[in-house]
Amino acid sequence: MSHESRIMPFAKRPRRPKPKPPARPEWLSGEAAELWSSLASELARHGWLDALSAFGFGVICELSQHFRRLSSEIARLGTEEATAKGIYREWLDVRPSCARGRTRTS
Secondary structure (H helix, E strand, O other): OOHHHHOOOHHHOOOOOOOOOOOOOOOOOHHHHHHHHHHHHHHHHOOOOOOOOHHHHHHHHHHHHHHHHHHHHHHHHOOEEEOOOOOEEEOOOOOOOOOOOOOOOO
């Protein structure tokens, strides 16, 4: 039997069912739940999200929500503070470098 005769023609190959994403964790809220909903199907389709990785992806979604909220607060409040002696000190800026330098109104 030659190698070519063992290859199944494309039309006769059984179709694999589309993987369904795992259920969204109940503890996700707000923007985290929206992020899950927007990405879960695509990640599952590529095999990157399944029952084993669902918790980790949920944590990423939740942390992303907190990060975005904190970044907007930093942008709103700035990264400097006047001390009692009128000396300014800079707070740790946790925003990614691409977000730094934006004005408070952006």
